[in-house]
Amino acid sequence: MSLTPAARAGAATAVAPALDRRRAKRHAAWRRRRLVLLLMSPWIVGFSAFFGYPLVMSVYLSFTRYDLLSPPQWIGLRNYRYMFNLDPQTWTAIKNTLWFIGIAVPLQVLFAFGIALMLARARRGVGVFRTIFYLPAIAPPVAATLGFVYILNPATGPVNTILGHLGIPSPLWFQDPHWAKPALTMLSLWSVGNIMVIFLAAVLDVPRQLYESAELDGAGPLRRLRYVTVPTISPVILFALIFSVILGLQYFTQAFVAASVGQGQATQAADVTSANLGYPLDSTLFYPVLLYKHGFVDFQMGYASALAVVLLTVSFAVTLVIVLNSRRWVHYGGALR
Amino acid sequence: MSGVGITTELVRRRAPAPVRRRKFLIAVANHSLLIAAAIAFLAPIVFIALTALMTNNQALSSRLWPHPFAWHNFVTVFTTAPMWRWILNTLQYSVLATIGVVLSSVPVAYALARLRWRGRQVAFMIVLIALMLPPQVTVVPLYVMWSKLHLVGTLWPVIIPNWLGDAFSIFLLRQFFVTIPEEYLDAARVDGCGELRLLGTVVLRLAKPAIAAVALFSFLYTFNDFFLPLLYVGTQPHRWVLSIGLSEFRSLHQVEWNLTMAATLLMMAPVIVLFFLAQRAFVEGVTLTGVKG
Numbered sequence: 001m002s003l004t005p006a007a008r009a010g011a012a013t014a015v016a017p018a019l020d021r022r023r024a025k026r027h028a029a030w031r032r033r034r035l036v037l038l039l040m041s042p043w044i045v046g047f048s049a050f051f052g053y054p055l056v057m058s059v060y061l062s063f064t065r066y067d068l069l070s071p072p073q074w075i076g077l078r079n080y081r082y083m084f085n086l087d088p089q090t091w092t093a094i095k096n097t098l099w100f101i102g103i104a105v106p107l108q109v110l111f112a113f114g115i116a117l118m119l120a121r122a123r124r125g126v127g128v129f130r131t132i133f134y135l136p137a138i139a140p141p142v143a144a145t146l147g148f149v150y151i152l153n154p155a156t157g158p159v160n161t162i163l164g165h166l167g168i169p170s171p172l173w174f175q176d177p178h179w180a181k182p183a184l185t186m187l188s189l190w191s192v193g194n195i196m197v198i199f200l201a202a203v204l205d206v207p208r209q210l211y212e213s214a215e216l217d218g219a220g221p222l223r224r225l226r227y228v229t230v231p232t233i234s235p236v237i238l239f240a241l242i243f244s245v246i247l248g249l250q251y252f253t254q255a256f257v258a259a260s261v262g263q264g265q266a267t268q269a270a271d272v273t274s275a276n277l278g279y280p281l282d283s284t285l286f287y288p289v290l291l292y293k294h295g296f297v298d299f300q301m302g303y304a305s306a307l308a309v310v311l312l313t314v315s316f317a318v319t320l321v322i323v324l325n326s327r328r329w330v331h332y333g334g335a336l337r
Numbered sequence: 338m339s340g341v342g343i344t345t346e347l348v349r350r351r352a353p354a355p356v357r358r359r360k361f362l363i364a365v366a367n368h369s370l371l372i373a374a375a376i377a378f379l380a381p382i383v384f385i386a387l388t389a390l391m392t393n394n395q396a397l398s399s400r401l402w403p404h405p406f407a408w409h410n411f412v413t414v415f416t417t418a419p420m421w422r423w424i425l426n427t428l429q430y431s432v433l434a435t436i437g438v439v440l441s442s443v444p445v446a447y448a449l450a451r452l453r454w455r456g457r458q459v460a461f462m463i464v465l466i467a468l469m470l471p472p473q474v475t476v477v478p479l480y481v482m483w484s485k486l487h488l489v490g491t492l493w494p495v496i497i498p499n500w501l502g503d504a505f506s507i508f509l510l511r512q513f514f515v516t517i518p519e520e521y522l523d524a525a526r527v528d529g530c531g532e533l534r535l536l537g538t539v540v541l542r543l544a545k546p547a548i549a550a551v552a553l554f555s556f557l558y559t560f561n562d563f564f565l566p567l568l569y570v571g572t573q574p575h576r577w578v579l580s581i582g583l584s585e586f587r588s589l590h591q592v593e594w595n596l597t598m599a600a601t602l603l604m605m606a607p608v609i610v611l612f613f614l615a616q617r618a619f620v621e622g623v624t625l626t627g628v629k630g
Contacts, residue, residue: 032452032454032532033454035448035452035532035533036448036452036454038444039444039445039447039448039452039536040444040445040448040460042441042442042444042445042500042501042502043441043445043460043464043501043502043507045501046441046498046500046501046502047463047467047501047502049498049501050475050479050498050501051467051475053478053482054475054476054477054478054479054482055474055475057477057478057481058474058475058477058478061477061478061481066481068481068484115371115374118367118370118371118374119371121363121364121367122367122368122371123364123368124368125371129371129375131612131616132375132378132379133374133375133378134619135378135609135612136378136381136382138557138561138608138612138619139605139608139609140560140561140579140580140583140604140605140608141561141563141580142561142563142580142581142583142584142604143580143583143601143602143604143605144381144605146583146584146586146587146597146598146601147381147382147384147385147598147601148381150384150385150388150594150597150598150601151381151384151385153594155399156396156397156398156399156594158384158387158388158401161399161401162401164399190378190381221363246469246471249471250471250472250473252473252563252564253563253564256563256567256584257563257584260584260585260588261584261587261588288471288473291473291476292473295476295477295480296480296568296571301477301480301481304477305477305478308473308474308475308476308477309474311471311473311474312470312474315469315470315471315474316466316470318469319465319466319469319470
């Protein structure tokens with residue numbers, strides 16, 4: 001507040017209130033900033049320590065050889081070269097993950113959409129049906145996987161028992177490299193409730209008038225679906241699809257548990273972390289499982305970081321697509337319903 | 338489900354007979370499909386429950402119906418495996434993490450939704466990105482960090498980050514906070530209520546359903562979590578949580594499927610009970626994450 005005495009004298013009466021106001025305003029702005037900082041502080045600390053820092057570190061470690069015991073040793077691009085040129089498991093893992101994203105994910109979205117459509121049309125028992133379809137989605141993945149490994153086990157499992165009675169040749173499911181992924185797909189369809197509930201809300205939100213005018217124009221149920229329902233909820237379909245892809249990229253628990261329980265060999269307690277990854281014959285060796293193997297079974301932290309950086313790049317590309325489209329689906333425009 | 342209800346509703350509308358018949362048939366077909374799908378969804382649970390009630394010998398055969406019912410399996414599970422220890426560890430993780438998530442995410446979400454400041458949009462974008470990137474991307478350096486702090490082998494590495502904001506909860510709460518009408522807040526502001534007190538009173542009271550949903554999801558997520566506990570306590574059997582214990586149950590204790598399924602059912606039970614106690618919070622919460630077209 002440096003004002004010449006003359007100015008102060010000349011404009012004392014006029015300026016003083018304005019000055020006060022400006023000072024008050026600045027004070028308020030500072031208090032506001034302090035408030036924002038206070039409220040955001042948990043996230044600022046958490047983001048830096050558990051997100052920003054490890055992201056940067058991942059990139060650095062990916063250029064090193066590091067076994068946790070001796071300090072990281074710079075080896076340039078060798079991890080990446082080994083990954084793509086020499087390690088045959090990398091391509092197996094990429095293929096398995098692509099299989100899941102290319103086949104299981106679209107099936108999940110279609111299946112969830114189909115059930116949501118049927119639920120939206122149902123007149124009776126909607127609540128009961130919705131509960132039945134939603135519940136498996138919140139069942140603990142480990143428990144759900146164990147259940148499926150049991151139900152589909154070739155020796156005493158009920159599914160093969162029933163198939164046997166019907167005279168249908170029964171697959172070996174989790175014991176057969178060709179059937180392990182389809183079995184996991186069935187498990188993922190069983191847990192599709194989250195997307196289903198989102199679809200149901202979207203379908204019920206489609207304005208009635210649209211259907212009525214389409215019906216007046218002579219559109220049958222299929223064409224109403226094609227030209228009214230699907231276009232109206234398309235942002236939600238996009239959201240569900242990309243979200244499922246992202247979950248597909250991190251698919252780990254079910255594959256890990258199915259492999260270790262499926263093989264069913266007695267393992268030592270100390271061995272729990274390493275047993276049977278990818279069983280049978282690497283058919284359930286998804287990309288995150290491979291990352292786990294290198295990082296936390298073999299403790300090749302540098303190599304695992306290189307795998308993580310590739311996963312990061314791919315997920316980031318997918319994420320960017322969502323965020324760039326987020327205006328279409330994140331903002332409610334004021335009202336929830 | 339009952340044809341009577343459907344017809345009366347149709348009669349009330351008084352559509353021409355052929356249309357009415359067609360609509361009725363479509364409704365019947367729709368409900369039949371729904372019932373078939375519901376049976377398929379229930380079948381796994383039914384088979385798990387039936388096997389959980391079988392004796393050892395029955396579980397070794399390919400019989401589908403238990404005879405006699407072996408209710409004691411649920412007791413035997415507790416004597417075969419250190420279930421109580423696993424449960425205590427799980428509760429330690431879930432309860433501490435859930436309290437932390439709620440306490441740390443509410444203020445962040447409020448600042449993102451309701452205060453105007455430079456960088457807010459960027460911060461929200463970063464939250465979205467953090468929400469969508471797989472946890473495997475940051476897991477290696479974090480493991481290195483926790484091992485330098487000598488905390489690998491304990492549950493702290495999976496608990497502590499939850500006290501510093503969780504991207505999913507921030508996102509969900511923010512989505513709710515933006516829907517609170519500005520007039521409510523302004524009314525309180527005019528009465529001389531400071532921003533912090535506003536958050537502590539008016540906003541918290543209005544946001545109760547969203548906070549309940551966040552707490553539920555957080556509890557559920559940590560209760561079900563397998564990957565992170567596996568990393569940090571996988572080699573320490575006395576620190577195992579239920580999900581790890583269950584995944585090793587069969588091979589470790591050399592038991593038959595009946596006991597394994599009993600343990601599986603025991604782990605599913607709390608989740609199912611929780612769902613029925615808080616069904617509305619669940620469904621509203623999920624709908625909140627999904628977006629409006």
